[in-house]
Amino acid sequence: MKLLLASRNKKKLGELRRILLAEGVAGVEVLGLDDVPPFPEAPETDPTFEGNALAKARDAFNATGLPSVADDSGIAIDALNGMPGVLSARWSGVHGNDLANTELVLGQLRDVPDERRGAAFVCTAAFVAGPGVETVVRGEWRGTITREPKGENGFGYDPIFRPEGHEVTSAELSPEEKDKLSHRGRALRLLLPHLRELAQR
Structure with missing residues (x-):
């Protein structure tokens, strides 16, 4: 069975494929948007992670007919009143510029003391497999914002996020360690019952 990750x-x-393998879900081939014919992708304009993820999954299913998973994720920083939130990927004004985004956050938090640098990575994942066959789940990963980036693994804000209970950033964790802990890993695991059912068709 083919599953489209939008x-x-x-x-x-890679993360979704590793999680399916680790959880023993066989018979599901994970495709990405580069593996299917192009289709119009609606902009992420919903003010919530849930709304954006569901819109992307619906677009992918409607365009391809394949069961589809989409996620919307970002970082919510306590001292910034939960921002960047859904604007995380374009916080600096340029979509997907990880370095500029992390530098802007560090600048905004320069005078914030360590005890007030709490944050959470948030991921919502939506699964759409037909009319009325829709599920949206949410995973969160608490931690703090460091004062400088460290680590080469991961992407986005990983180099400046230190998970609770750890002395290293999420960019210093191995992919397998991060899969077990991360917001995306938590959200994707909540979809496993639906993906197992898909694999058994």
């Missing part, structure tokens, strides 16, 4: 991000594709 993303071109190879790291997200």
Whole structure:
């Protein structure tokens, strides 16, 4: 059975494939947007992670007919009243410029003391497999914002996010360690009952 992950991000594709393998879900071939014919993708204009994820999954299913998963994720920083939130990927004004985004956040938090640098990575994942066959789940990963980036693994805000209970950033964790802990890993695991059912068809 083919499953479409509505993303071109190879790291997200790898993460979903690793989770399915680790959880023993066989018989599901994960495709990305680069593996299917192009289709119009609606802009992410919903004010919530849930709304954006569901819109992307619906677009992908309607265009391809394949069961589809989409996620919307970002970081919610306590001292910034939950921002960047859904604007995380374009916080600096340029979509997907990880370095500029992290530098802007560090600048905004320069005078914030360590005890007030709490944050959470948030991921909502939507699964759409037909009219009325829709599920949206949410995973969160608490931690703090560091004062400088560290680590080469991961992407986005990983180099400046230190998970609770750890002395390293999420960019210093191995992919397998991060899969077990991360917001995306938590959200995708909540979809496993639906993906197992899909694999058994």
